[in-house]
Amino acid sequence: MTRWILPAAATFFCWGIWAFLPKLTTRYIDPRSAIIYEAAGGLVVAMIVLALIAFKPAADPRGIGLALSTGVLGTMGAFAYLYAVTRGPVTLVSTVTALYPILAILLAGLFLNDTVTLRQAAGIVLGVIAIVLIST
Template sequence: MPAMPAWFLPALMTFLCWGLWAFLPKLTTRYLDPRSAIVYEALGGLVLVALVWGSGAGRLGGEPRGVALALITGSLGVGGALAYLYALQKGPVALIATVTALYPIFAIVLAALILQEPVSLRQGIGIALGLLAMVLVSR
């Protein structure tokens, strides 16, 4: 049996964490409005950040462009999470999670346009099918 690639376990953990991340807010919004929920979600994230920071894993980098991009990324993540909570108040988690889980399509298009990363014909077809899936699932 071949050895598991080094990236597989972290990718599996991402899969599990993000799967729960997509599901649990539907339960949360039964008890809290989205504005309250996002505050508690962010506090939960801060707990993890404090653990990472306090683990002594090293000094924080300080390159201004990296810091600015990281801050923007964090803001977009929280903004997306807030929008997700509002969507969950109005619709079924199965459909909303499916549509929002197609976000890599947008990232792939940006990577192709801005970073000049190649997109093969097969990948392009996959992107088109993903967009079609978004349309079909949302109707």
């Protein structure tokens, strides 16, 4: 089995549940409160990982800056998602936001010289068409 399949499947599972839970969460608390508890949950995971690496994280300034940027953007996205699911159905909000890889693919092509095959490009186009069909 390809080495990336299992972690990708775990991501699919975690993010699938992550996309669903905010609709339930925001029935009981507002998005501003929810983001605090989400961050606390993330901190629990970070502390476990920190313990697993014997409290010795890598310290390259470029990596730290990029990781902090990733955390800020991820949390801002989660916060926006919380607001979106309070205003719309999770079926549509999660579908529309789930196409964020299209932006990642474009950025990877521009900055990392990753290539997209014709088949993959067709998949991207079909994904965009799916969003239009689902959201109208």
